[in-house]
Amino acid sequence: MAYLHIDYHAVLEAFRSHSESCPLCAMISEGERAFWDSTLYGAVGTEGFQDAFLASNGFCPHHTRDFTACNDGVAVTMLYVPLLRHRRRWIEASQRGALHRGWRTLGRILRRRDRRSPGTMAAQRGELASPHDCMLCDRIEMWSDQFLTNLLRHQTDAELRGAVENGTGLCVTHYRRLAERGGGFALRRKQRVPRPAPWLQEFHRDRWDAIVSAAESAVHRPGGAAWRTLITTIEGDSAIR
Ligand SMILES: [Zn+2]
Ligand SMILES: [Zn+2]
Numbered sequence: 001m002a003y004l005h006i007d008y009h010a011v012l013e014a015f016r017s018h019s020e021s022c023p024l025c026a027m028i029s030e031g032e033r034a035f036w037d038s039t040l041y042g043a044v045g046t047e048g049f050q051d052a053f054l055a056s057n058g059f060c061p062h063h064t065r066d067f068t069a070c071n072d073g074v075a076v077t078m079l080y081v082p083l084l085r086h087r088r089r090w091i092e093a094s095q096r097g098a099l100h101r102g103w104r105t106l107g108r109i110l111r112r113r114d115r116r117s118p119g120t121m122a123a124q125r126g127e128l129a130s131p132h133d134c135m136l137c138d139r140i141e142m143w144s145d146q147f148l149t150n151l152l153r154h155q156t157d158a159e160l161r162g163a164v165e166n167g168t169g170l171c172v173t174h175y176r177r178l179a180e181r182g183g184g185f186a187l188r189r190k191q192r193v194p195r196p197a198p199w200l201q202e203f204h205r206d207r208w209d210a211i212v213s214a215a216e217s218a219v220h221r222p223g224g225a226a227w228r229t230l231i232t233t234i235e236g237d238s239a240i241r
Contacts, residue, residue, distance in 0.1 A: 006146040008154050012163055014147070019167035024147050024174045025237035028140055032063075035136055036070055044075045050082065052135055058083050060134035062238075144174070148181045155197045169204050171236040208233065 014023035043049040154160050182195035218226035
């Protein structure tokens with residue numbers, strides 16, 4: 001799952017098996033769990049993974065919290081001792097003045113041209129890292145793009161439409177990405193991705209209207225769960241994790 005490719009059948013299956021919440025949120029959660037499993041049960045010990053981790057300057061804060069929650073001190077030490085050294089080098093270099101920084105920038109540019117050569121050390125590749133470039137976030141971007149592109153490409157399929165209409169549809173965050181994706185190009189096939197069809201737009205609009213009405217009418221009834229549905233519909237399942 002950590003290296004999964006999301007084709008049309010995966011999208012159809014996701015809508016069929018996650019009718020109670022956003023299927024893309026559910027698929028991302030499954031992908032994240034599989035990523036941590038494969039990381040802890042092997043990948044963390046490989047040079048390729050450790051290099052990629054350094055090159056992206058660690059995980060984002062959200063995924064750092066998830067990694068911490070895995071409670072694996074050995075895995076954390078394997079990744080974070082080199083990361084601490086790597087960040088220390090940055091801090092120490094930035095304290096050495098402008099001339100030194102100029103030489104380092106030139107060195108980085110030269111090494112960037114050479115970054116794929118086998119002789120380049122992991123630590124040097126780490127120096128080229130740009131922060132906020134989490135490797136798991138990168139994968140989630142790719143999964144989301146594949147999911148939404150296939151949903152738009154096959155939105156006229158009766159089977160898929162039936163599965164969508166039997167469930168709760170996408171959360172607002174993922175529907176917004178779907179709307180932005182429509183009309184763009186799929187890089188590999190160089191074909192324009194269709195915009196969301198009228199039925200897909202109406203389905204989500206009606207559902208959100210119903211959720212707003214339910215939340216507003218439940219305000220004076222303590223103990224209800226309508227507010228929970230409201231927040232997960234807007235922000236996705238990660239809002240309550
Ligand atoms: Zn979602
Ligand atoms: Zn991340």
